[in-house]
Amino acid sequence: MVRTKSVQMMADHLQRLTLEENSNPSAAVHFELLQTLDQLRLAVETPEETILRLIYQPPQNAALRTVMDLGIFQILTDKAHRMQGVSALQIAEYTAADEALIVRLMRLMASLGLCTTVAPGVFRANEKTAALTRSIAKDGIPCIYDLTIPTLSRLPEYLRSHLYRNPEDYAHSPMRWAVGQSQFEWLATHRDQQARFNSYMASRRQGRPMWFDTYPVSRLLNAKQPLDKSVLVVDIGGNQGHDLAQFRKAYPHLRGRLVLQDLPDVIKQTRCSESSIEVVSYSFLDKQPVRGARAYYFRAIFHDWPDHICQQILRNTMAAMIPGESRILIVDCVLPDIDTPLLQASLDIQMMSIGAGIERSEGQWRRLLQTVGLEITGIWNHSPGMESVIEAMHIGSQSG
Numbered sequence: 001m002v003r004t005k006s007v008q009m010m011a012d013h014l015q016r017l018t019l020e021e022n023s024n025p026s027a028a029v030h031f032e033l034l035q036t037l038d039q040l041r042l043a044v045e046t047p048e049e050t051i052l053r054l055i056y057q058p059p060q061n062a063a064l065r066t067v068m069d070l071g072i073f074q075i076l077t078d079k080a081h082r083m084q085g086v087s088a089l090q091i092a093e094y095t096a097a098d099e100a101l102i103v104r105l106m107r108l109m110a111s112l113g114l115c116t117t118v119a120p121g122v123f124r125a126n127e128k129t130a131a132l133t134r135s136i137a138k139d140g141i142p143c144i145y146d147l148t149i150p151t152l153s154r155l156p157e158y159l160r161s162h163l164y165r166n167p168e169d170y171a172h173s174p175m176r177w178a179v180g181q182s183q184f185e186w187l188a189t190h191r192d193q194q195a196r197f198n199s200y201m202a203s204r205r206q207g208r209p210m211w212f213d214t215y216p217v218s219r220l221l222n223a224k225q226p227l228d229k230s231v232l233v234v235d236i237g238g239n240q241g242h243d244l245a246q247f248r249k250a251y252p253h254l255r256g257r258l259v260l261q262d263l264p265d266v267i268k269q270t271r272c273s274e275s276s277i278e279v280v281s282y283s284f285l286d287k288q289p290v291r292g293a294r295a296y297y298f299r300a301i302f303h304d305w306p307d308h309i310c311q312q313i314l315r316n317t318m319a320a321m322i323p324g325e326s327r328i329l330i331v332d333c334v335l336p337d338i339d340t341p342l343l344q345a346s347l348d349i350q351m352m353s354i355g356a357g358i359e360r361s362e363g364q365w366r367r368l369l370q371t372v373g374l375e376i377t378g379i380w381n382h383s384p385g386m387e388s389v390i391e392a393m394h395i396g397s398q399s400g
């Protein structure tokens with residue numbers, strides 16, 4: 001009876017949020033809607049059902065990875081099949097896979113909501129199928145699966161044999177132990193995967209607010225030095241330069257140079273179409289060569305690394321900054337102390353596995369930055385489900 005009542009209350013709340021999302025959409029309402037849906041599901045499920053749902057997640061990922069290999073979502077969205085759907089027999093003919101195997105894989109895809117079953121053994125594309133043919137899925141699913149699964153499947157063994165010490169040493173990360181390389185070493189020696197990774201990085205945040213939608217860019221414009229010849233933003237570990245290209249598009253008239261930096265192998269593959277962006281090979285484990293920039297921008301960088309490497313990156317950057325004028329901008333998750341969103345808590349375990357990295361809480365960010373002489377001068381966020389923008393400056397240098 002108590003359970004029924006809480007389910008009803010959540011359903012009512014869900015209805016209110018749905019109306020609000022329709023009339024006044026925002027990232028925060030959307031996030032709350034998803035959180036409430038998850039809670040509602042948990043309230044409806046018996047504990048045993050929850051456990052079974054979790055136990056059988058790995059086959060879902062393996063089947064999805066295989067369907068991506070076979071290019072089946074592409075077939076479903078093809079003009080010839082988009083309306084009527086396509087039979088397992090036809091898919092078998094296109095892919096040279098067994099029809100019986102296709103049926104088994106595709107019924108799971110339909111159960112996951114990634115396509116629709118229109119008749120026994122006949123599958124049709126839906127809204128999710130179309131997204132699965134785009135780079136975020138086409139590159140992201142195989143790359144992240146291949147990069148992480150060999151380590152994640154052995155993570156319990158790693159932690160047991162390391163007496164449950166929190167992985168904090170980059171040289172002895174779980175991935176180094178399981179595979180012999182950490183994530184960026186592995187990517188550098190798997191060129192096709194590096195290309196996929198780059199493409200996934202560029203596509204994964206499409207349609208979501210950018211850092212400059214969240215952060216007041218005017219904070220970068222008040223300084224004694226004129227901007228004409230100086231650098232406005234250096235995007236460090238900026239991969240394809242996608243964030244800088246979007247920034248330039250949003251602020252075409254803003255003076256000041258934009259500089260993209262990443263590892264040589266990544267820079268070689270960069271197809272940065274924006275000619276006004278300077279592209280430079282650089283490792284952030286070395287001294288920062290661009291001096292006095294207004295912003296040293298790091299998106300999804302520090303979560304890859306344990307504190308001792310982050311401190312090295314920060315010190316290399318600080319030596320190039322003008323105290324009081326240069327700012328470090330970090331775009332990463334700031335984990336809440338309670339009710340951590342599932343995606344962020346999952347990313348934390350992934351980062352721990354592939355490089356002894358970590359998703360940090362606000363307290364952990366403050367402590368990390370303070371150890372090198374930086375202080376947080378602001379944190380901006382669109383919704384608790386998204387990355388935040390953290391601004392940091394030399395301690396005591398903020399003019400006001």
Ligand SMILES: C[S@@+](CC[C@H](N)C(=O)[O-])C[C@H]1O[C@@H](n2cnc3c(N)ncnc32)[C@H](O)[C@@H]1O
Binds near residue numbers: 202239
């Ligand atoms: C998770 S990706 C984030 C890419 C981009 N900032 C974004 O948010 O889309 C991490 C980036 O750090 C780069 N990287 C790794 N080690 C590096 C190093 N030592 N120096 C510079 N960049 C590095 C990788 O090549 C990759 O582009």
